[in-house]
Structure formats: structure tokens, C-alpha cells
Amino acid sequence: MKLETAIQSSGFKNEKQKAVVNIMYTAYHVKSRISMVLKDYGLTPEQYNVLRILKGKHPVQMCVKDIAERLIERSSNVPRIVDRLELKKLVKRSQSGIDRRETVITLAQAGINLLEAVNPVLETSHDQISDMSEADIRQLNELLDRYLKE
């Protein structure tokens, strides 16, 4: 659906004003779709992201700070997300022997199993989210890579 129809608005002052809304609108729908897939597996997008990050290092443990740095949406909330993952026995939490301020987290076998079940479903969903050609998607990625300054 075209943006203007979806939010029942029109007449952005210029393309930059429109882009801001367009990016947020598109992201909202992408995230909604991901949430629906994850819901069948009892995960929120945030919980999934933490599991995914842990899997990237597994079997090496990661501390809370390292996880936070790798999140798409930086979060001060990692301890509480880990709380919920721990309750579901998807991760294990323990104190670091090296720096005792750090809490280190390891992916549990149940977490690995869950990721292996979710990941192919999620990838299929991602592949199906858009009808655009590979070339157009590549161009979209290039423009997004350049969109934010610095």
C-alpha cells in the first residue's frame, strides 16, 4: 500500500520529510511480520535478537554489555530480557571469573534448538516479504547504507 493511503495523509513538504515517515512506516510493518512469526515460538523480537547474538559467539559466553552493543536497537534492558530467557531455560547466566562485575550468558541447548527451529521459518518470511527484484532490493540497501550520515 502506498504510504499516503496507509496513513491517510498527503502533501509532504519535500522528499526528505516523506522519507522519514516512509522508513518508520516500512519498519513497523517489517517488525510486525517478524513478531507474528516469532510468536509461534514464544519469542519476542528482542528475545530472539539476544538469542541470535549469543549464537554468533557460541559456545563462547558473552557479557551483558557485549550483547547490548550488538543489538539493532540499543537497549539498556538486556538484563531483563535475559531474565525472561533464563526463566524459559534458553540461556544460562553466571558471574564472570575474570571481572566479577560482569554477568556472562551462555546459550543453553534449548536455546540452540529453538533457534534452529525458528531461523529457517524467519528466513523464508524475510525472503517473501517483498516482491521486488534482487537488483531493486540491492539498490534499496545501498541507499539505506548511505541514508544516515557519518
Next chain:
Amino acid sequence: MKLETAIQSSGFKNEKQKAVVNIMYTAYHVKSRISMVLKDYGLTPEQYNVLRILKGKHPVQMCVKDIAERLIERSSNVPRIVDRLELKKLVKRSQSGIDRRETVITLAQAGINLLEAVNPVLETSHDQISDMSEADIRQLNELLDRYLKE
């Protein structure tokens, strides 16, 4: 910053998988920037959006459902957002005479004044968010318009 650097990840399986993350990452930063601007005026992005929607119809009242339909991120939370705007005396809430199930909301003068103060600052921020040329931004908008199916 390039996406892969920012989230310290690399090797997306394909461009579609990357686009999903890229869109959410970009939107997160856009929204963060907007939040910072609005914070100086005591508003959250959600509260601002409700005010903006009300202004689009002002001085005509809108019911909760009409507001929800125009939000970028559909929300079941409009009554509570209106609670907070009402506490700040930015809007007025009353019961509809026509359909007594409906709660109708009007923008108060303080809300109009606040929008008139915020809007130019927000527009400047939107214009400055990216260095890209007008042509590139236009292309980004076209691709985003086509990204989501239907």
C-alpha cells in the same frame, strides 16, 4: 555507519535478508533522533503523532478510532496516550452526542501552540537527517513505496 559495522555482524544470506535488518536499523535511528527533538517539548513520538493527527482535522473533533487509523504504528493504546495529553491540557476529551460509544477529542489551544513550536524544529531535523541528494531520496521513497507487497 554501514550496517554491518553498526551491529557487528556480516554475511547476510542475501539482499532480502539484509534489507529487513537495514530497514529496522535505519528506522531506529530516525526515531531516536525524533525522540530527542520532541523531548525538549515534553512529548513522546506517540503523543506528537496524536497531536499532529488532531491538527490535520482541527477544529473538527476526532474519535479514538479515527486517530488510531491514522497512526503510522497502529496502536490499541490511543486512550492512554490521550490520557497523558489531557493531563497536560493539550487536548480535550468529551463524549460524542451522536454515538455515545465514541469519545471525541479536540485539540486545545495549548496543543496548537505546542505544535507550532515543535513543527519547524522537527522539519529542520528531518531535512538534516541525511546528506543524500534530492534525487537519491526520491529513489529511496520510490523503493520503499514498492517494498511492501499489496
Next chain:
DNA sequence: GAATAATATATGTATATACATGCATTATTG
């Protein structure tokens, strides 16, 4: 090496979303 600063995590509060549910009112149906 004691005092201070910095760091890592946890936690409290306000606000938000998603979802389920409840209540009042309006519309529909038989």
C-alpha cells in the same frame, strides 16, 4: 595504598506496544 573515578549490571519509574477482556452502546436479525 587509600581515595576517587569509571565500569558493569541491576532495578525503579513513566511510557509504550500487543493482546485479552469487560462494559456500554448501537446495529442486526429473527
Next chain:
DNA sequence: CAATAATGCATGTATATACATATATTATTC
């Protein structure tokens, strides 16, 4: 027109963010 369904809003719960603050531990500085 009485019974039922649908609608509009409000509210409760779990989870999330942003921000402020607390606590424990480590690093730095004098």
C-alpha cells in the same frame, strides 16, 4: 421488538524502551 451481534472505548497484564539511580567491582590517581 426482543435477542444477539457488532462496535467503541477503557483497562489489565506481560513485555519493551528510555532514563535515572543504586550497588558492586575494578581502574586510576594522588
